[in-house]
Amino acid sequence: MKIAIILGTRPEIIKMSPIIRECERRGLDHYILHTGQHYSFEMDSVFFEELNLPTARYNLDVGSSTHGRQTATMLAGIEDILMRDVPDVVLVQGDTNTVLAGALAASKLHIRLGHVEAGLRSFDRMMPEETNRVIADHISDYLFAPTKTSRQYLLDEGIHDERIFVTGNTIVDAVYQNLEIAKEKVDVLERLGLSEGGYFLATAHRAENVDDPVKLGGILNGFRLVYEEFGMPVVFPAHPRTVKMISEFGFDVPSGTRMIEPLGYPEFLQLEGDARCVLTDSGGLQEEACILGVRCVTLRDNTERPETVDVGANVLVGCDSERIIEGVRKMVECRDDWGDLYGDGTASERIINIIG
Numbered sequence: 001m002k003i004a005i006i007l008g009t010r011p012e013i014i015k016m017s018p019i020i021r022e023c024e025r026r027g028l029d030h031y032i033l034h035t036g037q038h039y040s041f042e043m044d045s046v047f048f049e050e051l052n053l054p055t056a057r058y059n060l061d062v063g064s065s066t067h068g069r070q071t072a073t074m075l076a077g078i079e080d081i082l083m084r085d086v087p088d089v090v091l092v093q094g095d096t097n098t099v100l101a102g103a104l105a106a107s108k109l110h111i112r113l114g115h116v117e118a119g120l121r122s123f124d125r126m127m128p129e130e131t132n133r134v135i136a137d138h139i140s141d142y143l144f145a146p147t148k149t150s151r152q153y154l155l156d157e158g159i160h161d162e163r164i165f166v167t168g169n170t171i172v173d174a175v176y177q178n179l180e181i182a183k184e185k186v187d188v189l190e191r192l193g194l195s196e197g198g199y200f201l202a203t204a205h206r207a208e209n210v211d212d213p214v215k216l217g218g219i220l221n222g223f224r225l226v227y228e229e230f231g232m233p234v235v236f237p238a239h240p241r242t243v244k245m246i247s248e249f250g251f252d253v254p255s256g257t258r259m260i261e262p263l264g265y266p267e268f269l270q271l272e273g274d275a276r277c278v279l280t281d282s283g284g285l286q287e288e289a290c291i292l293g294v295r296c297v298t299l300r301d302n303t304e305r306p307e308t309v310d311v312g313a314n315v316l317v318g319c320d321s322e323r324i325i326e327g328v329r330k331m332v333e334c335r336d337d338w339g340d341l342y343g344d345g346t347a348s349e350r351i352i353n354i355i356g
Helices: 010-026 041-050 067-084 097-108 128-139 148-156 170-185 188-192 213-230 240-248 265-273 283-292 306-310 321-332 347-355
Strands: 002-007 029-034 089-093 112-116 142-145 164-166 200-202 234-237 257-260 277-280 296-298 314-316
Touching (some): 002 010, 002 097, 010 029, 010 041, 010 112, 010 170, 010 283, 010 347, 041 265, 067 097, 089 097, 097 112, 112 128, 112 347, 142 347, 164 347, 170 265, 170 283, 170 347, 188 265, 200 213, 213 234, 213 240, 213 257, 213 277, 265 283, 283 296, 283 306, 296 321, 306 314, 314 321
Parallel strands (some): 002 029, 002 089, 112 142, 200 234, 200 277, 296 314
16 A cells, blocks of 8 residues: 655644654555645655655645645646556645645545545635635545544535545644654753743734734734733744734734744744744644643634644634733633544554545
8 A cells, every 4th residue: 555645834744743753664665745834844854854754756836825726736746646646545734725725636636535634624614724625525545534523524415424434633742742752852941041831822823914004903902911910921933924924013912022033843842842822823723732731822713623622632712912902811810731632643653444
């Protein structure tokens, strides 16, 4: 059996890293196809090195563009590679344009397709990710649902039960494995002069948030209120897009917010694990914080990770500054023992067993 693992963004590299390691451990014939959706292959090669992963066999280096142009470029490139280096199974993960292009190419070439992290739904079709994940689910042969909730969403859409497998989420495997790597390589708290539990960690990158001056202004003002009330710095590894929009809108970074360059994943994982609370609009960080026992305040009005809210690990506050500070007040006082919400760290083994 030959497996093609298609990815194109750093979150996909993280969540696919346990599957890549499992293929390596078993000596399976496999290769990585990197679309270069968010970064150049050269920039992401550092990321592969940090996580002790083999380099991709193929890279398309498509870069950023409009949704249609980017997806079309990837679809053509992926199809060409799959026709030349034919796998038995293609694996994609999540909800990016890379997932959509990879899923379409595999399906049209009649190659078995597995969707890792299937069944997530925000029920907000304004989000392009929602369209991507729905299409990928409906054309996949194997749907690896992380939770019973995501399985039920798939059943509700008429997908046959025989195609759905509740495996847990590979992010649990990734967090456990990569945290061990991080401990061996870095000490980000010492480098940044921070103490465990003595800071808040914040991220914001979604276009619907950072491209809107009202929403971005509300987020930054929320950071200001958090610092004023708790006296702890808000550490803000800022996405280049966010930095650009802060400048274009003429905003100042508020007092108490430490805006720093983006971090490598081992450093970021350490920083996340020792934070008092995480404020984010990222879906993956909602999961990671829950796994690490760190409280999360989500800067969105919906989430495709409803389980985190249901167990009290996460609260949705949108981008209004008053709602942000109220959410932080609530979360810093809540419990942090949510159990194995996303599995026991063996999702990658289950996935490989199923497709084998």
